[in-house]
Amino acid sequence: MTKPGQRRTLIVAALAVSAALPFVLTEYEATLASFTGIAAIAALGLVLLTGVSGQTSFGHATFVGLAAYTTAWMSRYGGWSPVAGLPAGLAIAGGTAFLLGLITSRISGHYLPLATIAWCASFFYLFGILPGLGGYNGFGEIPPLFPGISTGTAAALIGVILIAVTILAANLLTSRTGRAMRALAQSRIMAESVGIDTARLARSTFVLAALLAGLAGWLFAHVQRYVSPAPFGLSASIEYVFMVVIGGVSQLGGAIVGAAIVVLLRDQLNDLLPRLLGSSGNFETVAFSLAVIASLQYAPRGIAPAATSLWRSGNRLLNRPPPAKLGLPRDVSWPGLARPSTTTPPPTLERAAAHARSLPVRPKPPRGSLILQTTALEKRFGGLIAARSIDLAVHAGEIVALIGPNGAGKSTTFNLCSGALAPTAGSIRLLDQPIQGQGARAIARRGLARTFQHVKLLPEATVLDNIALGGHLRARAGFVRSMLRLDRTEEAALLQTACFQAGRVGLTDVLNAPAGTLPLGRQRLVEIARGLCLDPSIFLLDEPAAGLRLQEKQALAELLRALRDEGMAILLVEHDMDFVMDLADRIAVMDFGEKIADGPPGQIQDDPVVREAYLGGVA
Template sequence: MNAVLRRHAGYYLPFLALAAVLAVFPLVASTNMVNIGVFALIYGIAAIGLSLLMGLAGQVSLGQAAFFAVGAYTHAILVTRYDVHGLVAAVTAVLAAMLVALLVGLPLLRLRGHFLALATLGLGIIVSVTVRELEYTGGTSGIFGIPKPEFGGRVYDSPREFFWLLVPFVVVGLLMARNLVGSRTGRALSAVNDSEVAAECLGVNTFLLRLKVFVLSAGYAGLAGVFYAYWLAVVSPEAAGFLLSVHFLLMVVLGGLGTVWGAITGAVVVEGLDEGMKALIPRIVPGATGEVQLIAFGVALVLVVILLPGGLAQLWEMAVSRLRRRGSAREPGELPTVAVREGPRDDVPGTGEVSLADLLAEADVPERGTVVLSVRGLTKRYGGVVAVDDVDLDVRAGEILALIGPNGAGKTTCFNMISGVLEPTAGTIEVLGSRVEGRAPHTVADLGATRTFQNLQVFGSSTVLGNVKVARHLRSRSGVVRGMLGLAAREEKEIERSAMASIAALGLAQDADRSVTDLPFGRQRQVEVARALALAPRLLLLDEPMAGLSGAERDELAELLRRARDAGVAVVLVEHDVDAVMALADRVAVLDDGRLIALGTPAEVRNDPAVVAAYLGTDDEADDIVRHAAQEVR
């Protein structure tokens, strides 16, 4: 229990320290510095939202100022023209920004990369032109006379008072963003950034999650717009300008993508540089205009980005890493220690260890022999090239079916169509009676079907445990709100226990806290298998899972697949190791040039003349392989 309290204290300590520093700052700083600080905190709120969108959801937005302006204008209109209470107006303004984000996000988030960036840029231009041209929004003059906020009998009309008013919103907003990054939603979106196809095949609805974060990011911007309107007492079209969007973008990039702390740090640095250049440049270059100051500001930012491409967060990580190396100095020849997780981290009443058998039991597999996967007339054409040609195949619960054939036979293409990665040209695919051809991978995974990949698709930014936790996405339910409020602790412990059961089954327990990219190729293969098992699948599609494994590791994996089969899971295995296939599979399907040329037991397939001619060959070496495989079967 003491360890739990220490861990929680360690998590919240930085936020308490930030709150203390911000509370003291107005008491020791000049009025001008506090005024700069007010703008830094206001813009920092918007930057936190943009940091979530860019660092977590991987979406570049050049239109954050549009939502900032929606929040500011909505609040200004409500309090000046309709005499709405300030708190009600503020909430309405934030909701209005989120609603606009939802409406524009539905079509825009189907775009990717620079196309999305350009689309959000267009959104910002639309909002800017609209508020500039409409008489209702005050045209070029904007809206004046916005009263200062009142709360608890106090009017927050001085820089010091307003700064203190902002502090709890900034600290709580930062804490909630940090909670989200470490939650089920944050984990899934981080996986999407590493490998969207792998995340989708584990049941992550990438479009929906990105849309949620897009709307949330707009909410942060809308709140910042409310405070902006309050502080200046006027809202003008500059609040929707492109330069302000670039300002937010600079804060996030300078602070460091992938960390919400960087958003606040970037906001403080950018505002400090901006004001600092205004004071410094005239002293160096007498009579320098604003353009010269802007150039100097840009040069300073470029130098920081060049020297620290990871932003200021990179500088922090370098310092922490150096301190850790000093603190963990070892004698020559001494091996580093690796954290091994033995069971649950915390003592949670009513919860116990999870075994692999318990994990597989979650799959709720059908009765043995039931058809889990049914493929009829499956065809994939690329122009005049036929990659898969009219394949019919059934896979039943409680069996291992091996799919073999020479390179280029169409095995992986079949997997891609079954899992939803590719849409077939013709044919039908049913998983437990549900048609899935052409549907998104996450919908196929929702039926209990998942896969591994011929080309590794691990989530490189995460640990082994983090990789496998993503597979529990469909088996957990906490969403964005619960994640931000930190209300999913019990569910997170269950996710970790289940993930550790799958990790231990593959012999990876002592590597759980290691970055997956630090593992050798074969161990990364095992991580993919552990990740697939953690989903508790009914249909498991394994694309060359034994590639890169040692002999002992292959034997362990084969035994694990037998256990999965005995639990009622249907397993489809693509593998080039003929010995392993013949010894492990209940049935073998052979593809050649996209066509199914044989289907039967290993004994039947090994004697099929078409298989021998197309795949096994007729030379002495191939005959030795066949005879050895036959002995294994007997």
């Protein structure tokens, strides 16, 4: 994270370097600089796709090739100006990505990269076969970017374009859309639970990455002035993956570092290795591949992050204050709910507070009205009946606890109500609307928030960003507005809300710490704050007190009571009986997938059926 002042200096310096390129570089060096810039633009797309949103592509070069062939063909045979080739190339690359995305955005995990291998190989052959494209030898005599443009000027132009797209990408990453993309990489189930349309976001990111590749392809065709299938095949695609792996897969700077390393080293090795080994061959590829294997083994997060952390530890040795604000010393108990925070909020928040406009708030149902009702709910996994004829009702301003031995079906019931699982039979009504069979996203939109038994956070993102993710549905900024920074008022309001919710659960002292560095109990609190950011009518909490210390549990109970008194409906699963008995207005007990009791805590404690389930009928 760089401060705004630093950022401006960085941009000005980069522009100055680009402008100086035509005057300081030889013809040959300028060509190398151009190809580095082009590779960096394409690699930037891959960082967004793979590093940020977690979709590994081994087919990135395909989109570079689609745009390159489009503009090359138009300007060589169609008589169009190269400038006209840019929108056309982008349209073809983006359009193809959209169509492929329609098919592949449902493909998850390691199946996606396998699919990208398949289409990359297919397009490679297609480039070589399609009539009029010069077969596997390709064709040349493509006009330059502008008539009479010098190599140095082209390099400078590419530098400026690279700076522009880097700024746009950086803007994107620090926005609502950027957070959603990171959530996509971490857990689709969590992303859907806060209302992110994961399939659509995956598609859009895919198209965006293809557009960056297309931009690179357009430049490539008019700088190289020759196209053939080879630079757009599987090997080229994998070279882009190498660039981002070497540079650091989740960093924008990593794309530039990686592209520079690969392009410049390839140039050097191209001359050096054959001389050393006394024969010709693809030694530079072998060297890169070995570098990639070594880098995955010894610096799995890439060269750029490894260098940064080396620099940081060097700094610490020299006794300078560390640049990151990690884990400030904290009190044994978390700061009380009403107590003002002891640390100064970070600068982003000050600015946020200055011109914050609050986010829309949904009208809340009156206290006592029925919020969530399940009737004869049932879930089977093959022969296993995880939940059977579950009748539950939760009202506004009521805390209902769901308890039962392990494997009783509590989490299954939760997943059914929140839409993470579809019920086999029965009905669920939320605010008097049937919701069974609807996805988690639609249910979140209706005002249901949840936490997870196994905490699902973005471990590397800050606590504040994690909490702000919960406000996704209350803001609207998409790719374009985020990249152009037209989202700042809304973003400020979002962060303001996130900051407020962080204060409610007592996380103000760690707003800027990476969420993964918190102890498990406090990570649960991050999830609770994230859920609160959604402005829910009903909140489903899966073992919220697990991992908390006694004082923390008391503070949590206090918070939940406060929420109930505001009229929120709360359904929680919890194993800590003292916590539950003290807090819940009503308790439902489950055993072997069935509800065996339902009533106020006192009645449940005396219920013989419950005692038998818990203690084996001794009482």
